[in-house]
Amino acid sequence: MVYRQAAWDEKLLKEYSSKGRTGFVPPDPIGEEVELSIPKELKRDDVELPSLTELQVIRHFVRLSQMNYSVDTGMYPLGSCTMKYNPKLNEKIASDPKINDAHPYQHHSTVQGILSILFDLSNWLAEISGTDKVSLLPAAGAHGEFVGVLMIRKYHQANGRSDKTQIIIPDSAHGTNPASAAMAGFDVVTVPSNANGLVDMEKLKGLVGPKTAGMMMTVPNTLGLFEKDVLAISKLIHDNGGLMYYDGANMNAILGRVRPGDLGFDIVHMNIHKTFSTPHGGGGPGSGPVGVKSFLADYLPVPRLVKKENTYTWVYDSPNTIGFIKGCYGNIGVLVRAFAYLLTLGPKGLLDVSSQAVLSSNYLMKKLDPTHYSLPFAKDVPRKHEFVVSARPLVDKGGSALKVSKAILDYGLHSPTVYFPLIVNEALMVEPSESEPVENLDEYAMVMNEIGDTLSRDPSRLDDAPKNTAVASLDEAKASHPLTIALNWKKIAGKE
Amino acid sequence: MKKYSHLLPNELKVEDMMKILGINKIESLYEDVPQQSLLKELPKIPGPFSQMEIERLTKNVLKNVSVHPDSPCFLGGGIWPHYIPPxxxxxxxxxxxxxxxxxxxxxxxxxxxxxxxxxxxxxxxxxxxxxxxxxxxxxxxxxxxxxxxxxxxxxxxxxxxxxxxxxxxxxxxxxxxxxxxxxxxxxxxxxxxxxxxxxxxxxxxxxxxxxxxxxxxxxxxxxxxxxxxxxxxxxxxxxxxxxxxxxxxxxxxxxxxxxxxxxxxxxxxxxxxxxxxxxxxxxxxxxxxxxxxxxxxxxxxxxxxxxxxxxxxxxxxxxxxxxxxxxxxxxxxxxxxxxxxxxxxxxxxxMALLGPLGFRRLSQVITSNSHYTAKLIRETKEYEAPYFESEFYSDFTILPTTKKTRGRALYEYLTKRGVNAALPLDWFYEELKDVSMISVTEVHLKEDVNRLLNCLVEAE
CATH class of the missing domain: 3.40.640.10 (Type I PLP-dependent aspartate aminotransferase-like (Major domain))
Structure with missing residues (x-):
């Protein structure tokens, strides 16, 4: 595959600026011009934005977009991120003015259609996750986690067990898990993985005790392995008065086949932008609804959407709620896309999606040359929607996961997640998703193997990778160094 | 062909792919899942539907939603209606x-x-x-x-x-x-x-x-x-x-x-x-x-x-x-x-489109429109506008001086008249039971303001 990414030496907006230009003219006032009557010292002198016409702004951002790799550009098997195709129907549904132009404080009678979409979606997500009640409020997966652990905290407080101060988290977990638990005031206890890449049951037994407030788990875990002891783990935690939290980052593996709620999980967050096909937006917005078993429903954040006599409305009063967790009602524009996606799939579609995501992942793993990429843990156990290999065999010859990841970019492909999970040396975490044709999986494997061959024979040949990208390898140390750091364009020489 | 076949490129390749893996059923990839936990039946959600059906269905669900400018929106308080350059x-x-x-x-x-x-x-x-x-x-x-x-x-x-x-x-x-x-x-x-x-x-x-x-x-x-x-x-x-x-x-x-x-x-x-x-x-x-x-x-x-x-x-x-x-x-x-x-x-x-000229002008237009609207409301002699004696930007408070319809009742009355306005501050402050808030920006035309005024005057 020959690939040359656009490589504009694109200037900063302010370097194009020329005084007096504008890219937008606001409408005239409807009445007379009024000056703010405030003391001079409260008034602003100048607005220091760049001055450009509409074409200049459009051209700038179009050029930037050409220097941005995306799912719509090519294969993007970034592990744990589920970069599946984002159907265009979703975009069309989400651009309806009836959604775009609705104000959050409009009377509920004027937005019943939006509320009915949200109500249905929350019920479907409850059904899919095996929970009883879903809140659509959280804005992202990590936000859902924070909400979840706050509920754990509130639950124990309500039961007079403020001494339950510890959250157990596997060492293979996403970094957001310990960060969320710590934000909610918990001490994080790390349970190591065993030789099979799963939670070490014996070690876990030693860590669980009266202080255990709960456990956060990702199933399948970040190695792509299903935690086969999950029922026993749930029982152990529950027997000790703890709650089980499910991190939904990897839910694409189990859609329609098994539900977290049936595995003993009490609280489940779902990543709408991963599992339910909404775009990742260059980093967001996502959405992270949280589902709970009925005994925890009182703790969910407010407001809550309820249906009374065929009318949908928001309810704010709830004695045990953890409270408000963001403004308004969630990332509605993201949620309506998931609504369209679920209507597209239907029940059987869920199962086909997860089955083919898992099949593709195992297929791609099988095609990789084991002399370059070794499989850590449980060699005979199938992976789920993602897998992790180690570039360790290449290290002695001068290769590394980093070199592999940079070389991949030169083929017009996105690299896997690298150096995560932390428990795997030289980790490459690959998640192809169900969206990629098998021919692309073959090509991806061929590219990785070819890179492995090159690194084995003459690693210096890839020293300058990536070279077909908008820029070559960047100096990240310099970017963060106190003497050279520049976080806005004020510090950069440029003409005004 | 399924209604979602356009999203699954490998539907017809599943057999071939399984052969490479040496398995003959997808379930073989899930043998490590506790078998008693596997779903016996599929989750109960509607669908699948075709794209055309989903568009039609969603339009229908949203039919009765009324938004600006058909129902002029004078609500602010954290989210505001603004014109977005295409x-x-x-x-x-x-x-x-x-x-x-x-x-x-x-x-x-x-x-x-x-x-x-x-x-x-x-x-x-x-x-x-x-x-x-x-x-x-x-x-x-x-x-x-x-x-x-x-x-x-x-x-x-x-x-x-x-x-x-x-x-x-x-x-x-x-x-x-x-x-x-x-x-x-x-x-x-x-x-x-x-x-x-x-x-x-x-x-x-x-x-x-x-x-x-x-x-x-x-x-x-x-x-x-x-x-x-x-x-x-x-x-x-x-x-x-x-x-x-x-x-x-x-x-x-x-x-x-x-x-x-x-x-x-x-x-x-x-x-x-x-x-x-x-x-x-x-x-x-x-x-x-x-x-x-x-x-x-x-x-x-x-x-x-x-x-x-x-x-x-x-x-x-x-x-x-x-x-x-x-x-x-x-x-x-x-x-x-x-x-x-x-x-x-x-x-x-x-921000790049507006630049210094557009940005400043926008603030100026918003200020002018909100003050113009406040003045018209004040001139009805039926409301204090603004209620709080302070200079304001886009949002301002009003208090009915002659009306019985006030606070939440005013908000509901306006809603019934097709105007989304007069946020009741009673939602947030119990001491401000009768005070409402109006928000005006550059999206409001004279006709929008007139509709608001008529309703405010006609409220009993």
Missing amino acids: AVDAISSRSEFYTSYTPYQPEVSQGILQALFEYQSMICDLTHMDAANASMYDWATAAAEAARMAIRVTKRKDLLVAMNAGYERRRVIQTYLEPIASRILQIPYDKRTGRIDMKEADRLIKSADVAAVYVEQPNFFGAIETSIKEISELVHSRAGLLIVGVEPTSLGLLKPPGDYGADIVVGEGQPLGIPMNYGGPSLGIFAVKGDISFIRQMPGRIIGITTEKKSERKGYVMVLQSREQHIRREKATSNICTNQALMAVRAAAY
């Missing part, structure tokens, strides 16, 4: 932007990185702060993270919050602070002006173990605060921090918070070219002033500029990642990962 949509619809993710591989992600760097830069230009992050979820969570940052940095426990700051912001701050050793003290507002009660502010700041003071400019009532500089001096004399919440379009006319002592600025980025979308996705603005050690305490992604390793060619990367959850885990400054990046790109495009 160029903003054109830019954010570039699927190279919206179908990418966090730029973990900077060499192929220069587009989003530079766009976010420029967003940060323009936020710094608007606020006169030193560094902005690449977005928080919204204003409320940005304010809450700012409060936590202030408590972490100062190692103090008291957060002073102006009662005339937005209700949802205050409530989210409360939720975020609950798990840490902290106390929230409320600074009352002056009953006549709606502005901060300076006597009480002075007393509280001097008596508290103050980590920070949180104030909004303009405040929730739309009134322009006149004493933040004094508050800044007071709180800094006590070695506490000043957090200011802003509505960004007002910064076309109002002094940037960086000029009156703000250490952290937060705000709602939705007015910067983001549709209201019934409240989300919006954009949390977060910017700080201070040295690198203070910047290091910020939550969220930050983009910086650098060069290629082997040349002076510039490029952009995520910086100071050692603050973040994927590196620092439980010691991270925040758990935020997925943020609102695409909304920040929209805001960047919007």
Whole structure:
């Protein structure tokens, strides 16, 4: 595959600026011009934005977009991120003015259609996750986690067990898990993985005790392995008065086949932008609804959407709620896309999606040359929607996961997640998703193997990778160094 | 062919792929799942439907939703109706932007990185702060993270919050602070002006173990605060921090918070070219002033500029990642990962389009329209407008002087007349039972205002 990414030496907006230009003219006032009557010292002198016409702004951002790799550009098997195709129907549904132009404080009678979409979606997500009640409020997966652990905290407080101060988290977990638990005031206890890449049951037994407030788990875990002891783990935690939290980052593996709620999980967050096909937006917005078993429903954040006599409305009063967790009602524009996606799939579609995501992942793993990429843990156990290999065999010859990841970019492909999970040396975490044709999986494997061959024979040949990208390898140390750091364009020489 | 076959390229390749794996059924890939937990029947959701059916079905569901301008919207308070230049949509619809993710591989992600760097830069230009992050979820969570940052940095426990700051912001701050050793003290507002009660502010700041003071400019009532500089001096004399919440379009006319002592600025980025979308996705603005050690305490992604390793060619990367959850885990400054990046790109495009002329003009038009509307309401002689005796920006309070229909009843009456207006402040302040809030921006035409006026007059 020959690939040359656009490589504009694109200037900063302010370097194009020329005084007096504008890219937008606001409408005239409807009445007379009024000056703010405030003391001079409260008034602003100048607005220091760049001055450009509409074409200049459009051209700038179009050029930037050409220097941005995306799912719509090519294969993007970034592990744990589920970069599946984002159907265009979703975009069309989400651009309806009836959604775009609705104000959050409009009377509920004027937005019943939006509320009915949200109500249905929350019920479907409850059904899919095996929970009883879903809140659509959280804005992202990590936000859902924070909400979840706050509920754990509130639950124990309500039961007079403020001494339950510890959250157990596997060492293979996403970094957001310990960060969320710590934000909610918990001490994080790390349970190591065993030789099979799963939670070490014996070690876990030693860590669980009266202080255990709960456990956060990702199933399948970040190695792509299903935690086969999950029922026993749930029982152990529950027997000790703890709650089980499910991190939904990897839910694409189990859609329609098994539900977290049936595995003993009490609280489940779902990543709408991963599992339910909404775009990742260059980093967001996502959405992270949280589902709970009925005994925890009182703790969910407010407001809550309820249906009374065929009318949908928001309810704010709830004695045990953890409270408000963001403004308004969630990332509605993201949620309506998931609504369209679920209507597209239907029940059987869920199962086909997860089955083919898992099949593709195992297929791609099988095609990789084991002399370059070794499989850590449980060699005979199938992976789920993602897998992790180690570039360790290449290290002695001068290769590394980093070199592999940079070389991949030169083929017009996105690299896997690298150096995560932390428990795997030289980790490459690959998640192809169900969206990629098998021919692309073959090509991806061929590219990785070819890179492995090159690194084995003459690693210096890839020293300058990536070279077909908008820029070559960047100096990240310099970017963060106190003497050279520049976080806005004020510090950069440029003409005004 | 299934109704979703367009999304599954390998439907007819499943057998071949399984053969390569040496299996003959998909279930073989799930043998490690506790078999008793496997679903016996599929989840009960509707579908599948064709694309045409879904479009039709959704249109039908949304049929009775009434939005601006068919039902003129005079609601603000945290999310505002604004006109969005079509160029903003054109830019954010570039699927190279919206179908990418966090730029973990900077060499192929220069587009989003530079766009976010420029967003940060323009936020710094608007606020006169030193560094902005690449977005928080919204204003409320940005304010809450700012409060936590202030408590972490100062190692103090008291957060002073102006009662005339937005209700949802205050409530989210409360939720975020609950798990840490902290106390929230409320600074009352002056009953006549709606502005901060300076006597009480002075007393509280001097008596508290103050980590920070949180104030909004303009405040929730739309009134322009006149004493933040004094508050800044007071709180800094006590070695506490000043957090200011802003509505960004007002910064076309109002002094940037960086000029009156703000250490952290937060705000709602939705007015910067983001549709209201019934409240989300919006954009949390977060910017700080201070040295690198203070910047290091910020939550969220930050983009910086650098060069290629082997040349002076510039490029952009995520910086100071050692603050973040994927590196620092439980010691991270925040758990935020997925943020609102695409909304920040929209805001960047919007700010670039408006530029200094458009931005200032927009603030001026909003000011003129809101004052014109207030004047017309006042001239009915049936309302005080504004109720609070203060200069205001886009939002202002009204109080009926002759009507029985007031507060919630007025809001419901207007709704029935097809006008979404007069937010009842009783929702947020029990002492303001009869006071309502009107918000006016550049999206309002004379005919919209006339409809509002007619309804206000005809209310009994």
